[in-house]
Amino acid sequence: xxxxEFIIRSYEGQLDRAQVEDLGRRCKVGPSESVLxxxxxxxxRIRNSPMNIMLVAKMDNELVGxxxxxxxxxxxxxxxxxxxxxxxxxxxxxxxxxxxxxxxxSSLVQKLEEWFTCNDVEYAYMATEKDNYASIxxxxxxxxxxxxxxxxxxxxxxxxxxxxxxSNIEIARVKIEKAEFLYRxxxxxxxxxxxxxxxxxxxxxxxxxxMAYFKDSDFGSDGQVPSSWAMLSVWNSAEIFKLRLGKxxxxxxxxxxxxxxxxxIFPCLKLPTFPNFFSPFGFYFMYGMYQEGPFSGKLVKxxxxxxxxxxxxxxxxxxxxxxxxxxxxLNHHVPHWKLLSCQDLWCIxxxxxxxxxxxxxxxxxPPPRALFVDPREV
Numbered sequence: 001x002x003x004x005e006f007i008i009r010s011y012e013g014q015l016d017r018a019q020v021e022d023l024g025r026r027c028k029v030g031p032s033e034s035v036l037x038x039x040x041x042x043x044x045r046i047r048n049s050p051m052n053i054m055l056v057a058k059m060d061n062e063l064v065g066x067x068x069x070x071x072x073x074x075x076x077x078x079x080x081x082x083x084x085x086x087x088x089x090x091x092x093x094x095x096x097x098x099x100x101x102x103x104x105x106s107s108l109v110q111k112l113e114e115w116f117t118c119n120d121v122e123y124a125y126m127a128t129e130k131d132n133y134a135s136i137x138x139x140x141x142x143x144x145x146x147x148x149x150x151x152x153x154x155x156x157x158x159x160x161x162x163x164x165x166x167s168n169i170e171i172a173r174v175k176i177e178k179a180e181f182l183y184r185x186x187x188x189x190x191x192x193x194x195x196x197x198x199x200x201x202x203x204x205x206x207x208x209x210x211m212a213y214f215k216d217s218d219f220g221s222d223g224q225v226p227s228s229w230a231m232l233s234v235w236n237s238a239e240i241f242k243l244r245l246g247k248x249x250x251x252x253x254x255x256x257x258x259x260x261x262x263x264x265i266f267p268c269l270k271l272p273t274f275p276n277f278f279s280p281f282g283f284y285f286m287y288g289m290y291q292e293g294p295f296s297g298k299l300v301k302x303x304x305x306x307x308x309x310x311x312x313x314x315x316x317x318x319x320x321x322x323x324x325x326x327x328x329x330l331n332h333h334v335p336h337w338k339l340l341s342c343q344d345l346w347c348i349x350x351x352x353x354x355x356x357x358x359x360x361x362x363x364x365x366p367p368p369r370a371l372f373v374d375p376r377e378v
Contacts, residue, residue, distance in 0.1 A: 006064060006104060008111050011054035017042060019063035020056065027094040037242040037280050044240040045091060046070045048203055048376040050196055051119065054092075055111055057104045064099035067108040068092035070377065071119055073195040075188065077362060084195060088116035088351075089377055090126040093135070109143060117351055123359070125348040127377075136345070145347035146363045149191075151371055153323045153344050154336035156304075160312045163305035169298070171212045171306050174231065176201045179209035182231060186290055191325075193372040200287075200375065201233065205240065209233040209288070210306065212299040228293025230300045234307055235375035238282020238316040281318035284311050287375040289322060289330050300333040308335075321378070325371035 011020070020042040038044045046052035049070035057065030068091050076085040090112060095105045116124050125148065128135040139145040165171065174182070180198045187193055200206060209231060213219070217226035286307060291300050304320075311317040323344065324330055350359035 006057050006059040006099075006102070006107075008055055008057050008065075008107055011043070011056050011066070013043075016056055016063060020054075020066055023063055023066060023094055023096055026096060037244065039241060041240075042066075043068070045377070048205065049089075050199070053112070053115055055108055055115075057095075057099070057108055059099065059104075062096075064096040065104040065108050066092060066094050067112050069112045069115065071116065071121055072374070075191060075193040075195075075372075076123070077191055077365070077368065083189070085122045086120055087192075088112075088119075088121040088124045090124060090139075091377065105138060106142060109138070113143075113351065122350070122352050123348055124351055125346055127344050127346050130343055130345045132345075136347075139347050139349075143349065145349045146359075147345065148348040148363060149325070149346040149367055149371060151323050151325060151344045151346065151373065152331050153321065153342050154331060154334050155340040156308070156320050156334075156336045157340070158311045158318055158320060159308055162309050162312065165302050165305050166298075168215050169212055169302045170215045171210055171302065174209040174211055176209075179231075179233065182211075183288055183290075186292070187288065187370070187372060190370045190372045191368050192374070194374050203376075205236050206375070207234040207236050207284075207310075210303060212303045212306075214295070214299075226293065228295040228299060230289075230291040230296045230303055232286050232289040232300075232303050232307070233375075234310070235285040235287055235378070236282075236317075237285050237321075237375070237378060238314065242280035242282050242316075244278065244280045276318075282314075282316040283319045283321050284314075284317050285375050285378050286320065286322040286334075287373060289324065289334070291330060291333070297329075297333040300330060301335070304333075304335050323371075323373040323378070325367060325369055329369060 021038060024036055024038065024042070041047070043052070043054055046054065046068045049072060051071040052069065054066065054068045056063055070089045071086060073084055073086050075083050077083060090109065093105060093108060113124060126139055126145065179201050183197050194200060201209065211229060211231040213226045213229040219225055284307060289300070291297065307320055311320055322334055348363065
């Protein structure tokens with residue numbers, strides 16, 4: 001049986017928007033079949049990146065596939081010339097159910113990689129759920145991507161009972177210029193640290209940067225830092241898209257009902273409200289988390305409480321999310337529910353032959369403790 005021909009071209013907003021949104025509703029994502037509401041802009045996950053593109057596949061004038069990509073310069077370990085490299089991020093691959101097994105997904109990936117190559121990208125990478133075997137098979141077995149990192153995605157429901165923060169801890173908002181200085185100084189060598197960090201911090205979706213330290217210490221005017229301190233920034237993902245679960249395992253549903261029942265019977269326990277994931281919800285993303293010093297774990301926890309109190313004032317924000325290296329010590333201090341949290345899988349591919357030896361060193365070296373996750377790509 002001969003397959004119908006399809007064409008691949010760049011996304012055109014006025015012409016394609018409705019069909020792309022319809023495809024997104026039909027192609028549910030992940031084991032819980034989550035539905036992404038782009039709130040009228042299918043490019044919401046790439047529009048804040050320095051360079052971006054969306055490609056669509058059409059067959060008989062029907063949109064049957066879509067893929068997105070973005071380009072930026074980041075820190076890459078074991079890479080020459082100041083450890084910086086241009087990388088391309090692959091995301092949002094969707095193929096209509098009746099268009100699968102016709103080479104549409106493969107053609108979209110191939111065309112996106114060609115765009116990367118034309119823009120001098122050295123490495124392409126993608127992220128997916130560890131149990132998304134169809135995606136893993138496509139990228140690793142067909143396109144030669146290699147398993148790279150397994151970051152931890154930590155998720156915590158917003159508690160509408162305000163947290164009390166210790167009176168001996170100071171939490172201060174940091175001006176953008178100082179935040180950029182601190183990030184470049186203390187996280188500039190972190191894997192995948194973006195070279196345009198100032199653009200992220202100045203973006204209207206970045207709600208700010210905060211640092212925490214004990215009140216008997218302070219930051220010196222000469223650049224000195226306290227013996228223990230921590231900082232983080234917050235990205236308002238709720239302003240660009242919403243999520244909704246199509247289905248939830250029975251065990252999770254039973255847990256939710258039991259949890260809410262206990263909260264109603266014993267309000268004095270001040271349990272966090274378990275979110276209703278069946279209606280659209282947004283989230284805050286904590287990025288650029290950094291800690292230093294023997295007592296910095298307490299400061300990280302205080303910052304997380306501060307973000308929770310801030311999120312509790314937003315009607316659209318139901319969860320707080322962060323993502324970091326699987327071996328990052330920060331993970332032990334960030335409040336999260338194991339029931340909601342999971343591990344991600346990053347895969348990477350060298351697009352230039354001259355980088356093969358460095359790519360081998362990069363993918364075979366032990367994973368670093370810290371990993372910078374760009375909030376624009378969440």
